[in-house]
Amino acid sequence: xxxxSLRRIMIMIxxxxxxxxxxxxxxxxxxxxxxxxxxxxxxxxERIEEIRVQMGWYDPWHEQYAxxxxxxxxxDFGDSFRFKMPVTEIIxxxxxxSFWLSLVxxxxxxxxxxxxxxxxxxxxxxxxxxxxxxxxxxxxxxPLFIFALVMLWVFGFKLGWFPTSGSVTPGLEPGTFDYFxxxxxxxxxxxxxxxxxATYNTILYLRNEIVDTKQKDxxxxxxxxxxSETRIYNQHILxxxxxxxxxxxxxxxxxxxxxxxxxxxxxxxxGMGQLLVESVTLRDYSVVTAxxxxxxxxxxxxxxxxxxxxxxxDPRIRxx
Numbered sequence: 215x216x217x218x219s220l221r222r223i224m225i226m227i228x229x230x231x232x233x234x235x236x237x238x239x240x241x242x243x244x245x246x247x248x249x250x251x252x253x254x255x256x257x258x259x260e261r262i263e264e265i266r267v268q269m270g271w272y273d274p275w276h277e278q279y280a281x282x283x284x285x286x287x288x289x290d291f292g293d294s295f296r297f298k299m300p301v302t303e304i305i306x307x308x309x310x311x312s313f314w315l316s317l318v319x320x321x322x323x324x325x326x327x328x329x330x331x332x333x334x335x336x337x338x339x340x341x342x343x344x345x346x347x348x349x350x351x352x353x354x355x356x357p358l359f360i361f362a363l364v365m366l367w368v369f370g371f372k373l374g375w376f377p378t379s380g381s382v383t384p385g386l387e388p389g390t391f392d393y394f395x396x397x398x399x400x401x402x403x404x405x406x407x408x409x410x411x412a413t414y415n416t417i418l419y420l421r422n423e424i425v426d427t428k429q430k431d432x433x434x435x436x437x438x439x440x441x442s443e444t445r446i447y448n449q450h451i452l453x454x455x456x457x458x459x460x461x462x463x464x465x466x467x468x469x470x471x472x473x474x475x476x477x478x479x480x481x482x483x484x485g486m487g488q489l490l491v492e493s494v495t496l497r498d499y500s501v502v503t504a505x506x507x508x509x510x511x512x513x514x515x516x517x518x519x520x521x522x523x524x525x526x527x528d529p530r531i532r533x534x
Contacts, residue, residue, distance in 0.1 A: 312485035327416035335424025379482030467516030
């Protein structure tokens with residue numbers, strides 16, 4: 215177990231290094247810079263060039279990368295040119311919102327997907343199964359940003375059940391019960407919108423696992439011995455079908471990261487996804503590289519965590 219985990223961590227390190235280089239180079243290939251079209255046109259162009267030289271934007275890319283990655287290792291992502299403050303401070307203000315949004319979305323996803331997947335698999339080829347599969351295929355075919363816009367329009371603007379922007383009601387004191395409930399109330403609709411789309415993978419995978427497990431020899435043997443249907447499902451079919459769901463955990467994290475970029479901007483939710491889009495628009499490269507690197511690292515860590523969980527529940531996949 216420990217050997218497998220250590221080996222996977224060692225593989226992850228070069229992945230993160232390559233990822234950081236890739237992100238940094240792509241950011242530098244973006245057209246313009248933080249001064250392009252954002253300053254007073256009356257300023258002397260020579261002064262603008264002096265600022266660019268002082269910022270080190272004309273240095274060779276490998277020197278800029280070495281300076282940047284050296285700061286990243288020590289937790290210093292540099293300063294934001296547009297926000298006029300350290301990038302770590304900006305991220306610390308946004309990452310908490312994104313964390314809670316992702317956590318609530320993940321919980322809602324499994325609360326919806328697992329019961330539907332179990333029902334669909336247990337009663338396969340029935341009307342219930344067809345309805346659940348129809349919902350799954352609809353979720354697969356519906357773009358997240360379209361669905362989120364519909365949810366916002368219906369439940370936010372038309373019915374007025376949920377806030378249409380922000381993460382908390384202004385004026386509430388942090389740490390109070392009202393503040394906590396307001397935070398939850400603001401993230402519920404974005405989380406539910408993302409969860410309803412993200413469920414289709416887990417539903418279909420769990421359904422197919424249950425249908426396949428029902429045909430296994432140990433299940434047929436249990437039936438032949440006269441075991442009750444409830445016992446067969448609880449102790450044999452579900453037990454063996456639910457464990458592989460851990461394989462989707464890393465994928466779910468990646469899906470949440472990609473979805474949060476759309477969701478946070480559509481719902482005006484101040485998280486990392488919204489920060490990334492704002493930074494790209496403002497050409498604030500230090501923030502763009504930092505947020506993109508964190509998103510990529512979260513995806514890699516999600517895959518690592520999935521592998522470790524699977525090695526625990528199924529020792530056969532461990533590398534000898």
